[in-house]
Amino acid sequence: MDKNLKAYIESGKAVLGIEFGSTRIKAVLIGPDNEPIASGSHTWENQLVDHIWTYSLDSIWSGLQDCYSNMLEDVKNKYNCDIKSLGAIGFSAMMHGYMAFDENDTLLVPFRTWRNTITEQASEELTELFNYHIPQRWSIAHLYQAMLNREEHVEKVKTLMTLAGYINWQMTGKKVIGVGEASGMFPIDINTHDYNEKMISQFEKKAKETGYDISLRKMLPNVAVAGEIAGKLTDEGAKRLDVTGNLQPGIPIAPAEGDAGTGMVATNSVRPRTGNVSAGTSVFGMVVLEKELSKVYDEIDLVTTPSGDLVAMAHCNNCTSDLNAWINIFKEFTELFDVDITIDDLYSKLYKNAMKGDADCGNLVAYNYFSGEHITGFEEGRPVFVRTPESKFNLANFMRTNLYASLSVLKTGLDILLKKEGVKLDKIYGHGGLFKTKGVGQNILAAALDTPVSVMETAGEGGAWGMALLASYMINKKDNQSLADYLQDEVYKSETGYEVSPEKNDVDGFNIYIERYTKGLEIERAAVETLV
Template structure:
């Protein structure tokens, strides 16, 4: 195997994927069988500068170059060869946000990331104008808010893009985005797989009185779908990526994609009636739809897969953070009692105990709102644990209610899709820290969504692997081979994950808990208003 990999590296038969996450930039080199053979990563953090969450251009390039250099060093250490070329490259990044450039290609205002909630007015106006929910983090909301704020830089805009689009542009000269990434910039028409012409026209009419020297369609990146070529690495781009100078120019690049799209690819959740749910600090579910929803919902974001299928996204800001703090508290107790308990043992014991609790958590109630929660309309949060005098208060129910409430806000969004809209979902793929203890988070998620939940070993490979797969698809697909078929037959064949079907008792228990959860939101509101 090692010799085959070495030959693939020397002959440029590998594929490279690099993803800019919120705390880590990761580079993954994969072989022709799509398995990772070398990895490099760089840790970074956003900065809060002048009330804006941002990353500097210096940090962006330093991080990219460091992650690439570590991956190339991994190749050298493992296989004894210098990486000079690959078959294809793909870049991915945090979706949304705002990067605006002038005619000379200079950044007009510091990069505004998805984390900024500073576009409330723009979001509301555009959502009403388009009859389509425009979240605050979307690029078009940032642009329109800048116009509403009368910011000087707006008149000088010649191009706006996302982080992934920016990296791709600087390395290839191409101002493009993959359709999944573009769907977080501006609404996509799923029939044309490009920006909605109607909404573009409505936006131009909306800002006509500003007499801006540009039209929206002229400053947005061109939209491409998975499998299309998106330019090649230029001489200048090769030097930007690999400061050692070993990497050769001319390598083809796939369309840059967002982290939502690469997550779908990495979990093989791009077919209609499939979905994936990522559960960690926050929790979000992505469901690939068979048809458009009947109306716009504030709780549901609409994006697309990298091949342009419509995806409904339900996102909750809070998931496991408060739960983790309670587990940590029990860890402190164990330590105070002179017991040496590993984190895995602590989580495993407490999580499995939750499976022994009453189906509805014995009447207990909790909210893990360390921050605000848009799904239930809270701009800030207060973690709470509540019980009545006749609740069945024991450790099993205590752990169960904290696992349930980690999914409470998400369930509100998913109920809109599954109950109100009648969306069909055959299976959902789970990944993230909530699923680390085998079977527990998976079983509770299945009960919450009343849908089979699978966890695959490959789900932990992450978005850098996902964008590498998209680059591999671009150069390796046969004529008319869809992304869905490529993933099913060439990447994930024989890798079916362990699936858990919903237990009717869990599903019924979760419904009873949700009645309590929704009624109890008044308690959370009182805590936010009166407890600082």
């Protein structure tokens, strides 16, 4: 047991970050050097209810409490102490989505997550109205689509939130979110680091034409940049977080951020000319821009860093879900024969074996679409694996195909930035479950983008650690110290990660695969239309 860390925790100086991911809620406690010293997690899954992907309020709160409780247990096991106070807390969650509340703060309809692709008309009309791409998953697209659908609840909406903003609100009593999270609700003016006032006026005028007299500014939460305090933990918030009742109120809370922002922080990619790819249930690639893009692209979203710098994002709804499903089939196979192989060993061996496959996957192709994909034009998805009688169908090619499939939509989007816009990248970092097995996901991403890719040892801590770092920055930054400088000077220092460069054979193989993939999208279209 580390007595120094025990004393540090008991003094109430440790900092906590909690992130609501798509399949796991994770808590990371960090110490004086910003290193993770304890963690906890809770596994959960979204539900498809009335054709809407959602999580219930009960599952949100029970999941948060279980995650925090597991973190406390880890602290008890490692340091034989309890937590009564903390230096700071930060909450993060999957970006975007729609949580609408009435004047009594009652949720009007079930939380509509980022995964839903039900706002196409709203997305198209708002993009045209603003001359600014509005993705389907953004909060404003969900609100406007509900208006277009004449949904009964719209007239009662007084507060509009994302999941991260909702948690922050319930913990502090303040309706405040970070600028990066806010940029997934409504377009941000990068000069003011606040909502774009011209677009707010345009929306309110459009809403009135649709029959709704609303004040969007009053609906939306206030915006804060990294380093500002978004409120303090209330007595009620402390009791909802810690069911033991030990946690004391008054702890400063960092502005709630989305998983995009925490991913940037967790990979030290908040400066211009840096980028990162987060690959888990969904996958998105982000590049911090030096200047605005030359035109509006439906495939590219514009968000911001937690400090408010402009970021181009290619967001894909599907990444590892289909891969995980296949791994589970192999797990069932081992259990059928009473072979004791852990799930981690299965991932490792099958992923590594994939690298023995043909660079072009032996004329196989897969579509991992559990849900729709905006970039390739699908509102719904059907997982599909396709081969011809002449394809080289073996285990290595099978796994390599599924790994390629997990990054194919991302490649389609990022090629716009790298090839059409000529965006320059000094570094791109990979993080998330796809990169856990060394020499696999990282190498395939390098081949897909034809760009060197780095993975840090700390990247596996993910967004919860990134959120903890934002909370640490809030209370520990020096005067006028930027977030980028704080991360470089206080967190990463000399750590640059393990970098791999793309191999020409792999790059050529992925390009051949993506041609086959693009031609075969009609197969996916047929599956969506016929398999209901």
